[in-house]
Amino acid sequence: MGGSLVACAGTVLWTALVPSGAYPWMVVAMVLSGAGMGMPIPALSAQMMDAVPEVSRADASTLR
Numbered sequence: 001m002g003g004s005l006v007a008c009a010g011t012v013l014w015t016a017l018v019p020s021g022a023y024p025w026m027v028v029a030m031v032l033s034g035a036g037m038g039m040p041i042p043a044l045s046a047q048m049m050d051a052v053p054e055v056s057r058a059d060a061s062t063l064r
Contacts, residue, residue: 003039010036 010032017026052060 003036005036006039007033007036010034 010029014026014029014033017029049057049060
């Protein structure tokens with residue numbers, strides 16, 4: 001949940017800064033968006049792999 005909030009805050013900040021052209025602050029917003037999106041990915045991947053039967057995990061890992 002925290003990662004989604006950080007990504008949302010970064011995206012809102014980035015969107016608000018685009019018209020002003022304040023590039024250094026846009027970089028901060030881009031980093032926040034990227035970090036926020038990166039936080040939940042490992043947990044989601046682990047959850048998806050747990051849902052797959054053990055004999056099919058090799059095939060499922062290539063389909064992510």
